[in-house]
Structures are given as C-alpha cells and as structure tokens.
Amino acid sequence: MSVAIHPEPVAGDPTAVRWVMPAGTLPFVGAPAALPPELQTLVDDGTVTRVEVEPDAVRVAIAAGRSWRVVGGRVRSALVAALGDASAWRGPGGADRDDVLRMAVEQVIAGDVGDYVRGHGGRISLLDVRGGRVEVALGGACAHCPSSDLTLTQRFEVAVRARCPDVTEVVTRDEPGASGETGRRRLLPLRPVRRSAAG
Amino acid sequence: MTCGPHGPGSGSGSDAGTTATLDHTHLALVGSPNSGKTTLFNALTGLRAKTGNYPGVTVSRYEGRVEVDGQQVLLEDLPGTYSLDAISPDEQIVSDVLDPGDPTTVTPEGLLVTLDATTLRRSLRMLAQVLHTSVPTCVVLTFTDELYRRQGALDVEALRRALGVPVVAVVGGRRQQLGGLRALMVRPDEWSTPVVLPPTDPTGVTGWIDSVLTSSGYRLPVTDARTQRIDAVLLHPVWGSIVFALTMFAFFQVIFAVAAPLQGYIETFFAFLGDQVDAHVSIDWLASFLSDGILGGVGGVLVFLPQIALLFVLISLMEGVGYMARAAFLMDRVMAGAGLEGRAFVALLSSLACAIPGIMATRTLPSPRDRIATMMGAPLMTCSARLPVYVLLIGLLVDRDARFGPVGAQGVVMFALYLVGALSAMASAWLFSRIGRGTGPLLPFYMEMPPYRVPSLRSVGLAVYDACRGFLRKVAKIILGTTIVLWLLLNLPHPSDAQLRADGVEPSDRAAVSTYVIDHSAGAAVGRFVEPVFEPLGFDWRINVSVLASLSAREVFVATLGQVAAAENPDQPADALEQMTVADGPRAGEPLFTAPVLAALLVFFLYALQCMSTVGVLRRESGSWKWPAIAFGYLFVVAWSMAALTRLVVGAFV
Numbered sequence: 040m041s042v043a044i045h046p047e048p049v050a051g052d053p054t055a056v057r058w059v060m061p062a063g064t065l066p067f068v069g070a071p072a073a074l075p076p077e078l079q080t081l082v083d084d085g086t087v088t089r090v091e092v093e094p095d096a097v098r099v100a101i102a103a104g105r106s107w108r109v110v111g112g113r114v115r116s117a118l119v120a121a122l123g124d125a126s127a128w129r130g131p132g133g134a135d136r137d138d139v140l141r142m143a144v145e146q147v148i149a150g151d152v153g154d155y156v157r158g159h160g161g162r163i164s165l166l167d168v169r170g171g172r173v174e175v176a177l178g179g180a181c182a183h184c185p186s187s188d189l190t191l192t193q194r195f196e197v198a199v200r201a202r203c204p205d206v207t208e209v210v211t212r213d214e215p216g217a218s219g220e221t222g223r224r225r226l227l228p229l230r231p232v233r234r235s236a237a238g
Numbered sequence: 239m240t241c242g243p244h245g246p247g248s249g250s251g252s253d254a255g256t257t258a259t260l261d262h263t264h265l266a267l268v269g270s271p272n273s274g275k276t277t278l279f280n281a282l283t284g285l286r287a288k289t290g291n292y293p294g295v296t297v298s299r300y301e302g303r304v305e306v307d308g309q310q311v312l313l314e315d316l317p318g319t320y321s322l323d324a325i326s327p328d329e330q331i332v333s334d335v336l337d338p339g340d341p342t343t344v345t346p347e348g349l350l351v352t353l354d355a356t357t358l359r360r361s362l363r364m365l366a367q368v369l370h371t372s373v374p375t376c377v378v379l380t381f382t383d384e385l386y387r388r389q390g391a392l393d394v395e396a397l398r399r400a401l402g403v404p405v406v407a408v409v410g411g412r413r414q415q416l417g418g419l420r421a422l423m424v425r426p427d428e429w430s431t432p433v434v435l436p437p438t439d440p441t442g443v444t445g446w447i448d449s450v451l452t453s454s455g456y457r458l459p460v461t462d463a464r465t466q467r468i469d470a471v472l473l474h475p476v477w478g479s480i481v482f483a484l485t486m487f488a489f490f491q492v493i494f495a496v497a498a499p500l501q502g503y504i505e506t507f508f509a510f511l512g513d514q515v516d517a518h519v520s521i522d523w524l525a526s527f528l529s530d531g532i533l534g535g536v537g538g539v540l541v542f543l544p545q546i547a548l549l550f551v552l553i554s555l556m557e558g559v560g561y562m563a564r565a566a567f568l569m570d571r572v573m574a575g576a577g578l579e580g581r582a583f584v585a586l587l588s589s590l591a592c593a594i595p596g597i598m599a600t601r602t603l604p605s606p607r608d609r610i611a612t613m614m615g616a617p618l619m620t621c622s623a624r625l626p627v628y629v630l631l632i633g634l635l636v637d638r639d640a641r642f643g644p645v646g647a648q649g650v651v652m653f654a655l656y657l658v659g660a661l662s663a664m665a666s667a668w669l670f671s672r673i674g675r676g677t678g679p680l681l682p683f684y685m686e687m688p689p690y691r692v693p694s695l696r697s698v699g700l701a702v703y704d705a706c707r708g709f710l711r712k713v714a715k716i717i718l719g720t721t722i723v724l725w726l727l728l729n730l731p732h733p734s735d736a737q738l739r740a741d742g743v744e745p746s747d748r749a750a751v752s753t754y755v756i757d758h759s760a761g762a763a764v765g766r767f768v769e770p771v772f773e774p775l776g777f778d779w780r781i782n783v784s785v786l787a788s789l790s791a792r793e794v795f796v797a798t799l800g801q802v803a804a805a806e807n808p809d810q811p812a813d814a815l816e817q818m819t820v821a822d823g824p825r826a827g828e829p830l831f832t833a834p835v836l837a838a839l840l841v842f843f844l845y846a847l848q849c850m851s852t853v854g855v856l857r858r859e860s861g862s863w864k865w866p867a868i869a870f871g872y873l874f875v876v877a878w879s880m881a882a883l884t885r886l887v888v889g890a891f892v
Contacts, residue, residue: 041441041445042445043444043445043446043448043449043452044445044446044449045400045436045445045446045449045450045453046402046432046433046434047400047402047433048402048433056433056434059400059449059453060449061449061452095453107433107434108433108434108435111433111434111435112434112435114434115434115437115442119442119445151395201455
C-alpha cells in the first residue's frame with residue numbers, strides 16, 4: 040500500500056508546499072543528508088530546490104519561476120515512491136528520534152493547542168524531550184487551574200501523538216523560577232503506537 | 239417539466255463559456271443526491287426557482303437569484319450526481335456544464351459543492367474530479383449536526399487547510415449560518431484554490447482522501463443506535479415484509495375511512511350550488527351548462543380533493559420519517575432477484591404520485607435499455623389520477639359498510655388494485671429489460687438509509703400543498719376544458735320541439751328532454767361508433783365516451799359520468815349511476831353498472847395508458863414516437879384482455 044499524502048500551502052512562501060504524511064513515516068526531522076533516488080532526480084534537474092522533513096510532513100520548495108500546478112503531480116509521484124521505503128532516506132548527522140518529538144511538540148505549541156492555551160490566559164513551553172518523555176511548563180492562568188489536566192491530556196497529548204507516535208509520557212513542571220520544585224507528574228495510559236504499514 | 243426557454247444564464251449564445259459580459263455572478267450547485275443540495279438551494283434563493291431545460295436534452299434546469307449586498311448572484315442547481323464520469327443523462331449534463339470547452343452550456347464562474355459530512359469519504363472522490371475542472375470551488379459541508387450527534391468528528395478548519403478551498407458548514411439551510419456563505423458567493427474569483435490539484439488515478443485519489451481525512455481528524459459517525467434497532471425489524475426479510483404489507487394496508491384503510499366524511503361536505507356544497515343555479519338561472523341551456531356541465535363534471539372531480547390531500551399526507555409522512563427508503567430497500571431485494579436494478583424501483587415508487595416524475599426519475603439509470611424497460615412499467619403504478627376513478631367505481635361495486643372481519647371491504651379492494659398495479663409494473667419492467675438486454679451484469683446501486691426522524695410539519699405541508707395545487711390546476715385547465723367540450727358534444731345537436739314530439743317526448747318535461755338530447759347527441763354517436771370494441775367488456779356508449787374522454791386525464795372519466803348522470807336524473811345525480819340501465823343492444827334495460835362490468839372497468843383503468851401527458855413525456859424522454867406508441871398499444875391490449883377476462887370471471891361468480 041502506498042503512503043497517503045496531500046499538499047497544503049505554506050503561508051508566505053509560494054514556492055513551498057507541505058506534503059502532509061502519516062506521523063512516524065520517517066524517523067527524523069530536518070534536511071535529509073541523502074534523498075531517495077526518486078526525489079534526488081527532481082533536485083538534480085533543478086525542479087526542487089529544498090527538502091525538509093517535519094514530524095508529519097515533508098516540506099518541498101521548487102525553483103522560483105516554476106509552478107506547483109505544473110510540477111505538483113511529478114513531485115507527488117516521486118514523494119509517494121520515496122516514502123514507500125523509509126530506509127532509502129538518511130537523516131541529518133547526529134539527529135535522533137527525540138528531535139522528531141521535539142519538533143512535534145514545538146509545532147503543537149505554535150499551533151491550535153498553543154492558541155487555545157494562550158486564548159485562556161495560560162502559557163505552555165517546552166522544557167525538555169528525552170527518550171519519548173516530554174517535559175513542559177504550564178504558567179499563567181494554567182498554573183493552578185484544575186482543568187489544565189484535561190487540556191494536557193485531551194488536547195496537548197493527543198495533538199503531539201498525532202504528529203509523533205513516539206511520545207510515551209508527558210510531564211509538567213512549574214515554570215523555572217516559580218516557587219517550589221514539586222512537579223506534578225502524570226503517567227498517561229500508553230496506547231498502541233500507530234505506525235503506517237509502509238512498504 | 240415544461241419546455242420553457244432556458245434561463246438568462248445561458249442566454250449569451252455564441253460566446254458560451256464566458257460570462258464576463260453578464261452583470262451578475264453565475265454560480266452552480268454540485269452535489270450527490272441527498273447531500274442537502276436542494277435544501278441549500280431553496281434556503282439561498284427562497285424557493286423562487288425558475289425551471290427550464292438544458293439545450294438538446296430534457297434534464298430540467300433550475301436556477302434562482304440571490305441578492306447579496308445589492309449584488310445579484312445567479313445560482314443554478316445542477317442534477318444530483320455521484321461522479322463526473324457521466325454514465326447517466328443527469329451526470330452527462332453536470333460534466334458538460336463544468337467543461338469550459340463544451341460549447342452548448344455556459345460554465346459558471348464558481349461552484350458550490352455540497353458534501354454530506356456523514357459520507358465524506360465517498361463525496362471527496364467527486365470533489366477531486368470537480369477540482370480538476372479548474373472552476374473556482376467552494377465546499378459547503380452539510381449534515382455536520384448529524385455527524386456530531388452520532389459521535390463523529392471533523393475539524394472544519396483543518397479540512398479547509400487540507401483541501402485548499404473555502405469550506406463552510408451549513409446545517410439544514412439555517413439562515414444565520416448562510417451569512418458567511420452568502421458573503422463568499424459574490425466574489426468566486428477571490429476563492430482560494432488548491433496549490434496542487436488532487437491526483438486522478440484511483441489509487442492516488444484514495445491516498446489523497448485518506449490523507450485529507452486523517453489530517454482533519456475525521457471520525458466516521460456511528461450508526462444511530464435507535465435507527466439500528468428499528469432497522470433490525472423493518473429491514474428483516476420476513477418481519478420487514480410483513481410490516482411493509484401491513485403499513486400499505488392501513489394506508490388505504492385510512493384513505494377511505496378519514497376522507498369519506500370530508501367528501502360528504504364537498505358533495506353537499508355542490509348540491510347547494512346546483513340548487514342555487516336551478517333557482518336563479520332561467521335560461522334553459524345556461525342552467526344545463528352550469529349544473530350538468532360544470533357542477534356535474536368539475537364538481538364530480540373536485541369531490542376527491544380530500545383523498546388526494548390525504549394520499550400525499552401519508553406519502554410525505556412515510557418519506558419524512560425515513561420509511562420510504564426502507565420500503566425501496568426491501569423491494570430492491572425482490573427486484574434484484576428478478577434482474578432489475580434498485581434505481582428502477584425508486585422510479586416506480588415515484589410513479590405512485592404520478593407517472594410523469596417517475597418516468598423522469600429514470601434518468602438516474604445508466605443503461606438506456608433499463609431506462610426504457612422502467613418507462614414501460616411506470617404507467618402501471620397506481621397514480622393519484624386513478625384515485626377518483628377507483629373511489630367512484632369501488633363505491634358502486636362494494637357497499638360502504640361491507641367488511642372483511644375488522645376492516646372495511648372498500649379499502650381492501652383499493653389495496654388489491656394498488657398491489658396488482660405495482661406487481662404488473664414490475665413484471666412489465668422485468669419483461670422489457672429481458673427482451674432488450676438478456677442477462678447482463680447489474681451496475682452497483684447506492685441507496686442511503688436516512689436515520690429515522692420526526693418529519694417536519696413544514697415539509698409535509700409543502701408536499702400536500704403542492705399536490706393539491708397541482709390537482710386544482712389540472713381541474714381548472716385540462717378537466718374544465720374537456721368538460722366543456724364534452725358538454726357541447728353531449729348536448730348538440732339540439733332537436734326542435736316538433737322532432738321531440740315526433741319521437742314521443744313532451745318538450746315541457748325537462749328530464750325526458752335532456753335524456754333524449756344526450757341519447758341523440760354527437761357524443762353518443764361517437765360512443766356508439768366505438769361500441770363494437772368495448773362490447774365484450776360490457777361497456778355501453780356512455781362508458782365508452784367517458785373512457786375516450788379520460789384520455790385527456792383519467793379524472794375526466796368521473797367528470798363525464800357525472801355530466802351524464804346529472805342530465806339523466808337532475809334530482810338525484812348521486813343515485814343516477816346506480817340506476818343507469820344499458821341503452822341499447824341485446825341487454826337494453828338491464829342495469830349498466832353490474833359487478834362484472836364495474837370490475838372490468840377497474841381492471842381496464844389499472845392497465846390502460848389513459849393519460850396523454852404521460853405519452854408526451856415518454857416521447858420526450860425516449861426521443862422518438864416508437865416507445866410511446868408501443869407503450870400505448872401494449873397497455874391497451876393488456877387492459878382490454880384483462881378487463882374481458884375479469885368480466886368473465888366475476889360474472890361466473892356473481
């Protein structure tokens with residue numbers, strides 16, 4: 040079965056398109072050190088100028104003067120073929136799987152869930168990611184709010200898991216500098232890790 | 239239904255394909271059947287639709303105007319379609335209109351595509367095709383309320399991002415939600431367009447749909463638990479069929495039991511009018527025209543208004559509750575067994591109201607042969623125009639108080655007539671499809687089972703109002719016109735007093751004179767002329783004239799008999815029919831409406847294609863006179879033979 044993808048525009052950059060793919064398709068984020076041959080061909084002939092991997096998308100930029108309407112179909116076919124075999128990709132040097140999770144958390148905080156928290160007068164910030172364990176700080180209105188638990192499990196964790204199935208645990212600590220060091224620690228029920236049946 | 243000129247949207251003639259010269263924005267509604275497309279159209283245009291036809295074909299075209307901040311938007315409602323692959327005439331029109339290269343139709347400046355949120359996976363397939371037309375597109379998401387109620391989920395904002403086009407959720411055409419959509423409708427050229435078009439190959443499209451739905455958090459609605467429990471019984475092959483039969487049975491009992499008293503009031507009213515005419519109109523011929531012609535004829539048909547109204551109350555209740563789709567599903571299994579597809583049954587089912595919409599519904603059939611086969615069967619379904627004829631004849635045949643156990647016998651006979659009509663329709667459709675096609679594979683058939691709902695009073699009211707208005711218009715136009723012509727035929731030539739005396743009729747005896755006049759009229763001559771044809775059925779010239787006249791509309795049969803009765807027995811026209819005797823021939827003097835003759839008449843009307851409007855529609859829909867001629871011919875032969883047979887059989891038992 041081929042990998043299911045669809046294109047979304049990138050605000051402010053008409054040359055780039057985010058090709059949204061199932062979370063966990065590729066085990067790294069950032070600019071790949073080596074591309075599968077199908078994509079490399081497009082880079083070689085000058086169509087594609089940049090490829091960047093996100094937790095649930097591949098961001099592809101084409102040369103200025105080219106039109107996505109024209110080359111979109113070719114890029115799609117190349118991507119579907121390339122994503123069918125994750126082992127043909129090589130991530131940036133020194134990267135590990137926690138980088139994927141870190142970027143997923145950053146995207147969630149910058150996106151809808153972060154907007155929701157900020158809209159309620161709260162603050163959410165990433166402190167650390169290690170071995171699938173995410174540590175965030177809740178501040179502002181969230182600090183002693185009883186429903187911040189719900190926000191964290193129902194919204195934040197769900198959104199992170201949707202982008203990166205590697206997450207095993209979400210832990211909160213009070214913001215650095217706030218009084219008291221006793222962090223509230225939550226163990227979330229582990230769900231089966233969703234993996235696309237690639238290949 | 240009428241062949242009007244097509245609307246202003248296609249008036250630009252030679253420069254079809256560009257609408258820049260027009261002063262309004264031209265948009266079209268695209269969507270699958272049952273996706274809430276027409277509800278949205280009505281909500282936006284306020285039910286002020288204009289109908290016409292697409293050039294060259296007979297698919298009707300609906301358009302309406304929407305005013306947004308002083309700007310005019312012309313909205314066209316395209317036929318419902320599941321894809322742009324164009325396998326049926328309806329789908330052909332949609333793909334022609336959306337094709338800018340097609341010179342016969344004007345491509346709109348923007349498309350509103352209605353997607354049913356509860357069946358997104360299927361609907362997105364068509365959206366992918368629509369996006370490839372490169373016409374600016376805006377998605378209108380319908381039934382989101384039902385999606386959420388049935389524990390489904392969808393992030394509309396994420397869907398908008400994934401599709402790259404504007405997405406607006408609108409529930410059941412509620413006015414406050416339409417504001418956003420209306421604002422969008424003015425400037426289709428400013429709508430966002432997808433950065434890359436969806437793929438065209440089937441696997442690619444499936445991947446695109448999967449990806450779009452996953453990223454918009456789409457969770458399929460669970461089947462409504464209540465609906466599921468009810469369906470377990472109602473769609474059961476055995477229990478379901480029993481419930482269906484009982485429902486239909488009760489249906490016809492209600493039509494007789496409830497409508498009878500109302501009918502009585504209308505009869506009293508016309509009797510009162512008749513008395514007024516007799517008392518105040520002194521000119522003989524005018525009094526005869528008013529009381530025999532108009533009141534006897536048109537009044538005789540108007541008496542059936544309560545029955546028509548009730549029929550449509552019941553039909554629209556069954557439709558609104560969601561039972562009609564189940565009935566169609568139950569019957570689909572039967573039909574499939576006979577090698578006919580389910581769409582054909584839907585067309586036959588619409589023929590219960592009138593064969594014309596039924597025949598037009600065959601456009602959804604992809605195979606031309608199945609279309610013809612279904613058209614041949616549709617006129618056999620008992621349409622509402624047969625109702626007055628049946629009610630009148632059953633009233634003469636079966637005593638009102640006669641009962642079969644706990645149920646009224648009149649309703650049972652009516653039920654039997656509907657049943658035989660439906661079975662004959664299916665048999666005929668099956669036969670014609672066999673002749674035309676042999677045994678080919680059946681195309682897949684979608685039928686949506688709507689969840690059970692409490693029907694809205696408004697939609698029931700609207701359906702009944704439409705039906706009654708249609709009936710009254712028919713009475714005012716066709717039936718009134720035919721009645722006047724018949725009155726002339728039945729009252730001319732007028733004999734002189736000398737001629738009357740010569741034949742032993744006293745000119746001062748009004749009843750005797752009118753009987754004499756009608757018996758020597760031009761109409762009687764026509765009736766007697768065709769007598770040899772109908773003699774074996776036991777019809778005399780009066781029935782013959784009525785049967786011939788009913789070719790204009792079946793109800794005219796009742797109107798004509800009403801006229802004859804009113805002329806022959808001005809005091810008690812209601813009893814005149816029962817007392818009527820055979821005019822000439824070997825049976826002269828015997829009662830005319832005996833049980834065998836009544837039964838033969840009922841069966842004749844069950845089969846005969848006594849409706850020129852239906853013949854006209856058959857001609858339009860099949861494109862030649864061949865099929866209407868075949869339909870008229872074969873139905874007449876069947877009607878005549880079955881009526882003769884019925885007369886023999888009933889005669890043997892009575």
